[in-house]
Amino acid sequence: MEQFIKTEIKAIVAEGAFGKNCNLVSFKVYNDIIEKKEWKYNAIFGDIVTSDDSYYSVLIKLKNRDKMIRDSFECDVLFHNELYFYEYIIPFFLECRGPLVNNVNALSLPRFFYGRNKGGELAEEDLIVFENVNTLGYRFSEEQLFIDKDHLIIALQAIAKFHGLSYIAKHKNANRFRDIVADVHDLQFDGNGHWMAQNDLLKRIGKRGVDRLLERSGERYRDHDQLRRLNELFDDTASTLRLALSVREPLSVLCHGDYCHGSVMFQYDECGCPFDALIMDFFDMRYGSPALDLSLFLYATTAQRTRRTHWDELLDAYCAALAAAVPSGVFVPDRAALDAEMAASAVVGFASASFILCYKLRDNSDPLLDSIANSDDPVEYFLALGGDEGTECIADLVQHMIDMAYTQPCKVLAG
Numbered sequence: 001m002e003q004f005i006k007t008e009i010k011a012i013v014a015e016g017a018f019g020k021n022c023n024l025v026s027f028k029v030y031n032d033i034i035e036k037k038e039w040k041y042n043a044i045f046g047d048i049v050t051s052d053d054s055y056y057s058v059l060i061k062l063k064n065r066d067k068m069i070r071d072s073f074e075c076d077v078l079f080h081n082e083l084y085f086y087e088y089i090i091p092f093f094l095e096c097r098g099p100l101v102n103n104v105n106a107l108s109l110p111r112f113f114y115g116r117n118k119g120g121e122l123a124e125e126d127l128i129v130f131e132n133v134n135t136l137g138y139r140f141s142e143e144q145l146f147i148d149k150d151h152l153i154i155a156l157q158a159i160a161k162f163h164g165l166s167y168i169a170k171h172k173n174a175n176r177f178r179d180i181v182a183d184v185h186d187l188q189f190d191g192n193g194h195w196m197a198q199n200d201l202l203k204r205i206g207k208r209g210v211d212r213l214l215e216r217s218g219e220r221y222r223d224h225d226q227l228r229r230l231n232e233l234f235d236d237t238a239s240t241l242r243l244a245l246s247v248r249e250p251l252s253v254l255c256h257g258d259y260c261h262g263s264v265m266f267q268y269d270e271c272g273c274p275f276d277a278l279i280m281d282f283f284d285m286r287y288g289s290p291a292l293d294l295s296l297f298l299y300a301t302t303a304q305r306t307r308r309t310h311w312d313e314l315l316d317a318y319c320a321a322l323a324a325a326v327p328s329g330v331f332v333p334d335r336a337a338l339d340a341e342m343a344a345s346a347v348v349g350f351a352s353a354s355f356i357l358c359y360k361l362r363d364n365s366d367p368l369l370d371s372i373a374n375s376d377d378p379v380e381y382f383l384a385l386g387g388d389e390g391t392e393c394i395a396d397l398v399q400h401m402i403d404m405a406y407t408q409p410c411k412v413l414a415g
Contacts, residue, residue: 002029005044005060008127013050017114017129022050039064039073040283045132057132058113063123076119077185078283079126084183085282086112086128089254092180093165096172105325107161108138108267108278138265138278145360146303147261149310151274155264155297156314157321158277159256163290164325164332166253171330181254181287188245188286196351197237199379205354206234208383209394213402216395221402229407230398233347243409244345245288251333251341257284259293260300260356290333291341294318295349295406300356304396311404315339346406350397357393358386 006027013024026049041061048056061082063075070076090109100106111131118126141147147155169177188194196202210231213221221227233240256263256279263281266274286292298307298314319335326332333341362385375381386393401407 001044005029005046008125009046009048009060009129012114012129013048015114018048018050018056019052019054022052022054025049025051039069040075040078040281056113057135059110059130059132061128061130063126065124067123070123074187076117076123076126077187079115079117079119079128081185081187081285082281082283083115083117083128085285086115088183089180092176093169096169097165105161105164107165108158108276110278110280133265133278133280137267139268140265141261141274144261145357146306147301149306149314151266152298152301152306152310152314153317154266154274154277155301156294156318158264158279159259159293159297160318160321161325162256162279163253163293164322167322167326167330167332170250171326184254184285184287186286187257187284188241193238194241194245196355197241199377200237201379201382202237202241202351203234204379204383205351205394206230206398208391209354209396209398210234212391212395213398217399221399224402226402226405226407230401233407233409240347240409241351244348245286245292247288248341248344250331251290251337252288253290255286255288255290255293256282257286257292258352259297260353289341289345290322291338291345292348294338295342295346296352297349299346299349299353299397299400304400307396307400315342340408342404343406343408345409346401346404347409350401350406354394354397355382358382358390361386361390361393363387 006029009027010024012018013022016022026047028047030045030047042064044060044062046058046060048058050056061079063079064070064073090112110133113129113131115128116126117128141151143151166177169180192198210227258281259279263279265278265280267276267278269275294315298311302310302314315338316335319333319338322332366384366387
């Protein structure tokens, strides 16, 4: 593997990815600390020195070496989206935005050097090369499950700046924007429908949380109208998710699609306080409501106490950053419109966050997981992930959706 990478880097440098008329002087592979998404990509870090005496620290993403995993998770499509984002979408967005007066509204992304996505039998030769942002001081939050308010606000400001680029691009060149977005591949649906609808996965995850909520607060919620509505959504998962994921203009933006703990890194001041966030891993992009990113992020990274005490403050921070990120005259949703979007789309964030939280809380030594790993029912394993703590987390999310009336997926006419 290391020899393959060195050979590839030599050719990539010669092609001009690191400057014209440069050759590779040295390439050293080393280990670094980063949360690796092994099913999406394998990460290799290295130092490059070129013949013009330039130095680069790089992160190289490679497709999973296991063909079964690679095919199962459609890694060719994942790499298409990520490469398309850096080669076409971001240059278009930045062209529409134009130069900034200052860096306050600049979006932090890893520097992109090179990418290749031949796929199929050549998939193991595909790679994407970025700057290693660890050397710039970016790192993941130390909290492994939930993050504090300071980190949350910085991350929300970052995703607001990203969403703002869509509103600017639609304002400046709506036709080209539509063409650009049309080439983003949807990974939520396949021939069998949405992945969370298959085998009643969302319905059964929802029941896991509803049953626990009724155990602990049955008197308050058993006859609650919003619980009835939520159960109806879970019962008709396929329609629920299609409506929640549908494009609603003029509100829709290019969403990150997997904005959670492992997709955002932070830069810290001398006191250890976060002051900037960098967004990475644009594999799961989709065009839809900004609430798709917000609901997933907030449900996957906030504890119940944080949601109770800071929810309005967090959404207000997003709205303020979004308004500040676009020029005067460019439409962005206000807080009332965002609340309506959350009511229509938060079920998608709930679905993914429930899965993520329980996966993070899994105990691989639990004999129950071993006993059902090869069950004829593919959902049984996922329903056991996270144990009792996972069930409590899902119940907390169900409670929040009921309390906030986030149970209204509906189509909105284009405006």
